[in-house]
Amino acid sequence: MEKIRLNESPIRTCEKFGVNDVVLEGFTVPEVIKAFDSVTIKSGETKLQTNAIKKEASLKYGVGDLLEEQVIKQSNQSYKIVINENQENVELDFDFQENNRSLVDYVEIIAEEGCKGTVILKYKSQDYENSPYEYYHNGICRIEAKKNSNVQVILVNLLNGKSRNFFSLESYVEEDAKAEVITVDFGGKSSVTNYYMNVAQNNAAGSMNSIYLGKEEQKLDINYIAHLNGRKSKIDIEVQGALKDQATKSFKGTIDFKTGAKYAKGNENEFCMLLSDKAKSKALPMLLCTEEDVEGNHSSASGKVDPKQLFYLLSRGFSQKEAMKLIVKARFSHIIDRIEQEELKEEVLAEIDKRLD
Template identity: 40%
Template sequence: MNNNLNFNNLNKTPVRTKSWLNVNDITLRDYKAPEIGSFNNDKITGSDLEGVTIEKLNKGNVFPLNKKFIYGVSDEIVNQGEFDFNKGYVINIAKNAKVQEPIIIEFNMDNENKTLVDNILIVAEEDSNAKVIIKYNSLDDSEGYHNGVCKIFSKNNSNIQVVKVNLLNKNTMNLDSNLSDVGYNGKVDFVSIDLGGKNSITNYHGDLLEDNSESTLSSIYLGGDKKVIDMNYVMTHKGRRSKSEITTKGALKGEANKIFRGTLDFKRGASRSVGVEDEYCMILSPKVKGKALPLLLCEEDDVSGEHAAASGKIDEAKLFYLMSRGLSYNDARRVIIEGAFNPIIDKIDNENIREAILASIKECLDNE
């Protein structure tokens, strides 16, 4: 597979702002993608659930996507995920199916499976409900490369939750592009747990096509050492009375660097639509760098949009209170951070995965 990818100007904002702010995009200098080999260490749970069909993805069953906008980390990186993938699945939720148990796909990277380019298509037919969890894990310290593409089609009156959990090691590049097309009265609840990777570049575009469509995005991130975390979330309102919400919580330590871009884009005709976005970053070290760019774009008068981003140190009074009850400084700090993260972690309908997330948070915070 072609590995001559361009890592310049990734995760571009929908509209450009002042160049001296250095938030319009990100460039990964001196990084070269490895040769993409085979990947044979994945596991699927839930393929036998009633109303669920899971097939291996190939070029013959890739669904066409009528897109009139740019999505993903970059066109070139998305094209690798769409056409040069080494692992792919189509998940179909049947019409009227109400799937109670989550569908889980686990990708386990190791020395024998160190390059993963995955392409996941999720189709929720009319009046269906389901939950899909996609987990990325490292079994050793091998240098790795992950480039994922996930496209979610939520048809009329469907309700689909998609969770992505990144628990990759500190030697793995993580690139992740996600897109949802939401039909009439449909809902997509996207959850991103971004804890791993040497660098993590993630992108989500919710396209609210029809009336009463809804897309929510809840994400947490945690960065240490010199990790780069770059997020670009876009909600595009096209249908009337459409709703969107972006909620992001994060923490940075060491010399980590974070950029958050969140955009609410109200197109003409999206009357009476509502969008809200909020990002908060907890600063754990004086050497971290955190930037945020909340954007509100509007072509329609009768809409409501709220956007906010903030950062700050952990409340000293809370730390003092917890330490006065016998907790160490590290434990008190972890309790506060977990308290901010838990409302998002608790949305995941699998206890083992929730516990793995909490263990990863503890490991990162304890590793000074």
């Protein structure tokens, strides 16, 4: 067992705040990665390649060099997804089981010029309650949204409470294109995620929307970074979360207006609902700028459940546990509603109920 430091913020701040990076103690990155063959692919008419994938090295950021190198050299699942028709949808379900405990995956998503589609990557273990198994997931996803394309990528982490989840995402958005990333981050003893979006060209737009839910002694570390390079480019970051028991969360959100991004707009909002006195939330929102005539807004807050809301629901006959579930789902609703797939939406709502019992 060792101590590893991951997910560094792009700009360092005072060490005593404890948000520059995350330190995991008593954890060693697995050296041997066995086969993982429990994958369900729903690909429609999309061209899907599953072998001979050329893995690009050197992420701009990522959760850490050691984990990035493992994906490049040892991935046991690799996919290239090309969206070349409108309204194409792809879903890859990775089902962790007794004989499939370690997944190291590399996924490349390309939305061709003028095309539109949705890609869902779901990581789930069926044995959530009282599982004897510790699962390991380390993944990289690269997104390229070509001119005038529109791509939505939904990442869902429903692993059990003994798992380790690491995920790095990097995206590049061209002129008049739009890339939307939605994340549902519920699982893992620790979940460390790094999402970098380069809104690279004129009139390009990106959004990163996330919900997270921590319980017991879960440790979540979230690092969102957006670079605005094009004129009239735009980024929206919305993060909503809840923590109960002794769960902890660190959020780093950085919007960087680069030279040339005249008239660009960036918005960032993060809110954490504390469901116990022992849960802890840290946040570091940042705006960086080397260009004039831009608009940037950011906010971050945490707080307990509104006692008036809770009293109202209790007075209507709901138990305190059921009232808490309703309040959390109401807070998450505007992000969950962005998921158009009803079956997935219902699964996420059911998981909230289960994990708040």
